Amino acid sequence: MRLIQFLAGAVGLLANVCKAAPSVSVVSNTQLDPEGIFFVSYDGVVNVNSFQLSAVLTYKNYQFAAWYTSTGTAILGRRKLPSGSWSTLQLPHNLSTMDSHNAINLGVSPEDGKIHVALDCHSTSLFYTISEANLATSGNSWVASRFAAITSTLGTLNIGTEITYPQFVITPQNLLQFVFRTGISGDGATQLAEYSAGGWNNVGSWASATGTYTAPDGAVSTLRNLYIHGFTYHGERAYVSGTWREQNAAVSCSPEGLTNHDTIYIYSDDLGRTWFNNASAQVGTSGTSPINVNTAGIIVDSLDADHGLMNQESQTVDSTGLIHIIISYVPGRFTQCVENYETVRPEFARPFHLYQNPNGTFTKVEIPFFIQAVGRSQILMDSEDNVYVILPYVRVVTASKATGWTDWTMVYNGTATALDAFGEVTLDRARVPTGVASVLYQQNSTGTTPSAVKLIDFTLNG
Numbered sequence: 001m002r003l004i005q006f007l008a009g010a011v012g013l014l015a016n017v018c019k020a021a022p023s024v025s026v027v028s029n030t031q032l033d034p035e036g037i038f039f040v041s042y043d044g045v046v047n048v049n050s051f052q053l054s055a056v057l058t059y060k061n062y063q064f065a066a067w068y069t070s071t072g073t074a075i076l077g078r079r080k081l082p083s084g085s086w087s088t089l090q091l092p093h094n095l096s097t098m099d100s101h102n103a104i105n106l107g108v109s110p111e112d113g114k115i116h117v118a119l120d121c122h123s124t125s126l127f128y129t130i131s132e133a134n135l136a137t138s139g140n141s142w143v144a145s146r147f148a149a150i151t152s153t154l155g156t157l158n159i160g161t162e163i164t165y166p167q168f169v170i171t172p173q174n175l176l177q178f179v180f181r182t183g184i185s186g187d188g189a190t191q192l193a194e195y196s197a198g199g200w201n202n203v204g205s206w207a208s209a210t211g212t213y214t215a216p217d218g219a220v221s222t223l224r225n226l227y228i229h230g231f232t233y234h235g236e237r238a239y240v241s242g243t244w245r246e247q248n249a250a251v252s253c254s255p256e257g258l259t260n261h262d263t264i265y266i267y268s269d270d271l272g273r274t275w276f277n278n279a280s281a282q283v284g285t286s287g288t289s290p291i292n293v294n295t296a297g298i299i300v301d302s303l304d305a306d307h308g309l310m311n312q313e314s315q316t317v318d319s320t321g322l323i324h325i326i327i328s329y330v331p332g333r334f335t336q337c338v339e340n341y342e343t344v345r346p347e348f349a350r351p352f353h354l355y356q357n358p359n360g361t362f363t364k365v366e367i368p369f370f371i372q373a374v375g376r377s378q379i380l381m382d383s384e385d386n387v388y389v390i391l392p393y394v395r396v397v398t399a400s401k402a403t404g405w406t407d408w409t410m411v412y413n414g415t416a417t418a419l420d421a422f423g424e425v426t427l428d429r430a431r432v433p434t435g436v437a438s439v440l441y442q443q444n445s446t447g448t449t450p451s452a453v454k455l456i457d458f459t460l461n462g
């Protein structure tokens with residue numbers, strides 16, 4: 001009897017070992033700048049925001065990173081992968097205002113190997129520069145003179161004077177695209193431009209501010225903007241998930257709440273020209289007929305504006321082409337009205353793994369750890385479709401595909417290892433397919449005392 005119990009126990013243990021949540025191991029933790037600019041605005045720091053998409057970017061044999069120094073000078077870093085030392089150059093531009101939106105974002109156009117940089121905007125003109133051809137791969141000396149003069153247009157394309165959230169996306173077809181918002185928070189349009197044959201062209205707006213939203217209590221809002229969790233290509237398909245931010249604060253139960261509501265999902269199979277909902281019905285055309293809050297069949301998780309739902313968290317796509325999204329909010333068991341998201345989210349907000357099943361339905365699973373911050377988390381997957389979520393302060397929690405993403409375990413605790421990270425981080429998404437998560441973070445500080453900007457590299461499940 002005892003022997004049988006022992007054997008059963010051993011088999012159970014073995015099964016657990018085989019199914020253990022995927023691990024990470026630290027390869028390196030490199031200081032890029034001992035004195036990055038530090039100030040907290042809109043609950044964030046300017047060097048590290050989840051909406052940047054590409055503050056750190058791998059392209060072929062090189063990795064690039066961007067940040068502002070203590071004096072606000074824009075710096076671009078480059079190293080040869082996997083472990084070359086960093087070179088830096090100073091762009092002839094300084095941060096214009098102490099606003100955490102005004103981050104630096106990087107892209108590469110594969111057709112000519114030019115590096116693109118967009119920075120320093122929040123409902124203002126953007127600042128943009130482009131490098132000489134092939135600087136992304138040539139290894140030529142890393143000096144600012146290899147970049148063109150800074151402009152407020154994308155080449156000859158004038159995108160206006162109310163720009164926020166510039167994001168570069170490299171498509172599997174080797175095009176560079178540019179996703180951005182025009183207008184303002186609560187009254188903005190989401191836009192797409194494309195670089196080809198050496199120039200930028202406008203594709204147009206694919207999500208507009210129009211339509212009518214009625215909250216459960218009857219309050220009505222007639223303007224908003226779509227905040228996206230990402231713009232992710234897998235094969236021919238572009239996947240977008242997001243949340244709406246209403247202009248009328250009355251749609252939330254509290255004036256200090258967040259007016260974000262619902263999680264939407266759309267996709268495009270023609271490089272962002274036409275858009276489809278989860279039921280494969282065409283719902284939008286960029287430029288002429290953008291989606292809006294009243295577009296049918298785009299909500300994949302319903303939630304009203306009373307729960308402190310965060311915007312611009314993160315998303316990824318698995319090897320079979322199904323989207324996985326991280327959203328976070330305060331579950332109803334803690335309160336049905338988040339009165340002040342800045343105090344209630346750090347106490348009670350939880351991340352949720354929201355993903356599409358092969359039959360098209362969406363499943364939402366609460367991840368059993370607190371966010372412990374106002375800010376956001378980053379989701380990524382390894383080649384075996386295991387999920388890794390980097391919670392604020394570089395706490396890495398994982399779940400295995402083998403268990404249907406249920407065995408959530410904290411496998412790296414950046415709080416315990418005293419990284420002293422200021423909450424939110426950004427991720428080099430282009431490097432993930434090589435089995436490495438490069439995570440940019442900045443150390444916590446007080447007031448405007450500068451702090452270190454660092455890059456920590458983890459290998460995934462190995």
Ligand SMILES: *[C@@H]1O[C@H](CO)[C@@H](O)[C@H](O)[C@H]1NC(C)=O
Nearest residue numbers: 071072073091092093094095
């Ligand atoms: C940026 O700030 C630095 C340090 O204060 C200064 O030396 C430099 O001239 C400024 N650059 C620009 C382009 O304003």
Ligand SMILES: *[C@@H]1O[C@H](CO)[C@@H](O)[C@H](O)[C@H]1NC(C)=O
Nearest residue numbers: 278279299300359360361362
């Ligand atoms: C998504 O589409 C599938 C397949 O048509 C459907 O079964 C499912 O209910 C839809 N899910 C949502 C959240 O719309």
Ligand SMILES: *[C@@H]1O[C@H](CO)[C@@H](O)[C@H](O)[C@H]1NC(C)=O
Nearest residue numbers: 356357358359360361362363
């Ligand atoms: C779709 O798949 C999910 C996950 O396997 C399952 O829970 C759900 O019942 C399925 N729904 C339909 C309509 O087949």
Ligand SMILES: *[C@@H]1O[C@H](CO)[C@@H](O)[C@H](O)[C@H]1NC(C)=O
Nearest residue numbers: 369395410413414415416417
């Ligand atoms: C992470 O580390 C902190 C500081 O040591 C500790 O308080 C916390 O309980 C740890 N979290 C987990 C999930 O182990």
Ligand SMILES: *[C@@H]1O[C@H](CO)[C@@H](O)[C@H](O)[C@H]1NC(C)=O
Nearest residue numbers: 393421422423444445446447
């Ligand atoms: C960051 O520093 C501020 C100011 O000292 C402090 O109030 C806050 O608790 C720190 N955050 C973390 C996560 O340690």
